[in-house]
Amino acid sequence: MYAPWASWTSGYQIDSASTAALGASCVLRAGSTLLTAIALVALIFLPVLAEAPDEESAFSKIRAEDILPLDDRTENGQLDAGEKNNPLLDPEAAKFDTWEPLASEEMQLHWDLPNFSPIDCFHDIGFRHSSTHGRNIGRGIPLTHSSWSNRPYHVDWFLGGMLNSSLIRNRVQQNNDTFGGVRIGWDFDHYWGTEWRFGWSSPNIDYRSTSNNTSADNRLFITDFDLVYYPWGDSKIRPYALMGLGFTRVDFYDENDVHFGTSLLTMPYGVGLQFPMWPWLTWRLEVLNNLAFGADQVTTLANVSFTLGMEWRLGAQPSSYWPWRSSRYIW
Numbered sequence: 001m002y003a004p005w006a007s008w009t010s011g012y013q014i015d016s017a018s019t020a021a022l023g024a025s026c027v028l029r030a031g032s033t034l035l036t037a038i039a040l041v042a043l044i045f046l047p048v049l050a051e052a053p054d055e056e057s058a059f060s061k062i063r064a065e066d067i068l069p070l071d072d073r074t075e076n077g078q079l080d081a082g083e084k085n086n087p088l089l090d091p092e093a094a095k096f097d098t099w100e101p102l103a104s105e106e107m108q109l110h111w112d113l114p115n116f117s118p119i120d121c122f123h124d125i126g127f128r129h130s131s132t133h134g135r136n137i138g139r140g141i142p143l144t145h146s147s148w149s150n151r152p153y154h155v156d157w158f159l160g161g162m163l164n165s166s167l168i169r170n171r172v173q174q175n176n177d178t179f180g181g182v183r184i185g186w187d188f189d190h191y192w193g194t195e196w197r198f199g200w201s202s203p204n205i206d207y208r209s210t211s212n213n214t215s216a217d218n219r220l221f222i223t224d225f226d227l228v229y230y231p232w233g234d235s236k237i238r239p240y241a242l243m244g245l246g247f248t249r250v251d252f253y254d255e256n257d258v259h260f261g262t263s264l265l266t267m268p269y270g271v272g273l274q275f276p277m278w279p280w281l282t283w284r285l286e287v288l289n290n291l292a293f294g295a296d297q298v299t300t301l302a303n304v305s306f307t308l309g310m311e312w313r314l315g316a317q318p319s320s321y322w323p324w325r326s327s328r329y330i331w
Helices: 006-051 070-076 120-124
Strands: 153-163 172-174 177-186 192-201 204-207 215-217 219-229 238-253 259-278 281-292 301-314
Touching: 153 281, 177 301, 192 238, 215 238, 219 259, 238 281, 238 301, 259 301
Parallel strands: none
Antiparallel strands: 153 177, 153 301, 172 204, 177 192, 192 219, 204 215, 219 238, 238 259, 259 281, 281 301
């Protein structure tokens, strides 16, 4: 028998089962989402919790003002044993070694020093130079509107007498005679100059042997390069000292008619005086010992010369500034 309410009851049962299944599904989804969220939170905070110390960190007990730099802690003795033994924390490890030269200042050579000039060697032993003493030292009428360096080159002649010594001791004697020659020079500083000289003489010679008292001539030539020192510098009256090196040539015959033609190493030295007559012309007085060292039976010669000379000064290149500067001095 068919009941009219059976279909309604049947439909109600079906709807209740569907609703129950849907509710269970929602509950499962919500549970899985919650578990997933809990798992993510656990994965994020688990490492932090694992590394956290059980007790309060030591740094939390230190105030900011108690944290000192390494240098201050070193001075105050606050380093622990590990830090004291660590070479990287040693303040001395950051310092560079002091640079020390291989040679001390006293051991350095002149040419190792800056701005070296060869004339510095003479300055070390007491001689003057324009770089240390200026143009002059205030003696001998110092030059103001002129200078010897305005005409640093010179060509001159000289003439005088020579006192000669024996050519061969106790056998061949030279007589005194005139001595003359020419010279060229260059004053490269207010206190220093250099020169080349060539001079000649023809003194008579006497033979001292008892068997032969005849006389003959000797041809004597001298050439040398000289270094000249002017101790007063750029002064009108200019004394000087001279020393050089060169050769003396002697050419003579002895009492036995044996020919001697010998060149002797010569070292002239002496003093002199210069004073200008005009800007381009200078008088010169000089006394030199022309020391020639003996060789080939010729004895050492000490021929002393007294000469008067005249220099022709060269090299002036005055610049004219007229009409811009009319009060100019040209020398």
